[in-house]
Amino acid sequence: MSERFVTTYSMWSLFRNCRKACEWRYVNELVPLKSEHCLSFGSLIHECLEKWHRKRDLAMVLDHIDRSLSGRSSDECQKADWHLARAMMTGYASTYPVEDFDVVFLEKTFEGKIVNPATDSPSRSFVLAGKVDGIVCVNGKFYLLEHKTASQMDGDYLEKLWGDFQVCLYAYYVEQVFGIRIAGIIYNILVKARLQQSKGETEAEFEVRRADLIAKSKTGRTSATRKMPESDADFQARLAAKYAEPGMFHRETLYISRDQFDTLRTDLWELTQQFLDCRRRRVFYQNTSYCFFYHRPCPYFALCRSNGSSNVIENFYEHKAAHEELREEPVEVEDIPVF
Ligand code: SF4
Numbered sequence: 001m002s003e004r005f006v007t008t009y010s011m012w013s014l015f016r017n018c019r020k021a022c023e024w025r026y027v028n029e030l031v032p033l034k035s036e037h038c039l040s041f042g043s044l045i046h047e048c049l050e051k052w053h054r055k056r057d058l059a060m061v062l063d064h065i066d067r068s069l070s071g072r073s074s075d076e077c078q079k080a081d082w083h084l085a086r087a088m089m090t091g092y093a094s095t096y097p098v099e100d101f102d103v104v105f106l107e108k109t110f111e112g113k114i115v116n117p118a119t120d121s122p123s124r125s126f127v128l129a130g131k132v133d134g135i136v137c138v139n140g141k142f143y144l145l146e147h148k149t150a151s152q153m154d155g156d157y158l159e160k161l162w163g164d165f166q167v168c169l170y171a172y173y174v175e176q177v178f179g180i181r182i183a184g185i186i187y188n189i190l191v192k193a194r195l196q197q198s199k200g201e202t203e204a205e206f207e208v209r210r211a212d213l214i215a216k217s218k219t220g221r222t223s224a225t226r227k228m229p230e231s232d233a234d235f236q237a238r239l240a241a242k243y244a245e246p247g248m249f250h251r252e253t254l255y256i257s258r259d260q261f262d263t264l265r266t267d268l269w270e271l272t273q274q275f276l277d278c279r280r281r282r283v284f285y286q287n288t289s290y291c292f293f294y295h296r297p298c299p300y301f302a303l304c305r306s307n308g309s310s311n312v313i314e315n316f317y318e319h320k321a322a323h324e325e326l327r328e329e330p331v332e333v334e335d336i337p338v339f
């Protein structure tokens with residue numbers, strides 16, 4: 001890795017959205033003690049997809065899910081993720097028994113120069129690094145494979161892919177660093193089923209419901225029985241039926257125009273200049289309109305509200321080096337794809 005400050009798409013994206021958040025994460029290297037649940041589910045599915053596309057061994061993928069969520073017997077959240085991940089990957093394996101692409105690389109990291117578009121000189125301060133989910137080949141042309149887990153997929157969702165700055169940027173860097181011309185991006189979308197395992201009802205809840213039914217009944221009687229908790233097997237069967245429905249898996253191919261690369265280079269350079277200015281003046285201003293952007297508080301809300309109190313840092317945050325996502329997992333020799 002370079003001695004220049006390593007940056008990633010995530011960092012620049014955060015810098016664009018709120019400079020203060022970028023400072024908390026990438027300058028002060030702070031992260032909240034509790035990791036965000038939806039991010040960890042997405043990471044697990046990414047790991048599963050990598051394993052699946054390397055060996056196409058569903059048993060191995062399911063075993064990885066079992067081991068990753070080993071606390072599921074006592075943790076409701078892990079249990080729900082375990083059901084969903086198993087059903088999603090089982091459905092994925094039967095939806096794509098064969099692929100119309102050849103895998104070239106999986107989870108490939110890169111690091112490249114950030115270049116001043118006016119002079120073509122590389123930045124002396126920054127480089128850009130990242131990791132692509134995959135590079136695949138279809139009929140002699142190369143595409144980035146980008147996995148997405150989505151809560152729902154509709155026309156709006158697909159429309160928004162057009163503005164996916166990250167993947168376009170990655171395509172540009174893959175071309176620069178590996179010399180592979182990227183024709184487009186294959187979005188591999190997996191939809192999260194919204195089903196929940198029924199908990200059944202307690203004796204007391206049943207009695208309330210029963211009394212209500214009797215009160216409404218003309219005969220003064222009811223044949224209602226207590227709803228029992230749904231078994232794991234029944235819930236898995238319900239999830240499997242859901243994942244057999246159309247629309248739970250989708251592949252969308254977008255083609256890249258070379259003009260997009262020029263815009264990206266210009267935008268990225270501009271961001272580096274603004275970052276240098278913030279760092280020089282030690283001013284990373286807050287964008288308070290971003291604090292609840294995802295309908296929940298920003299992970300640094302407690303810090304901003306307390307004006308960076310050391311007490312809050314000590315109790316709710318930990319120091320973690322930036323760009324952990326770039327660490328490459330060791331790949332066993334027999335895991336390397338054949339092409
Ligand atoms: S809480 Fe608001 S101002 Fe503070 S870092 Fe987060 S988005 Fe920025």
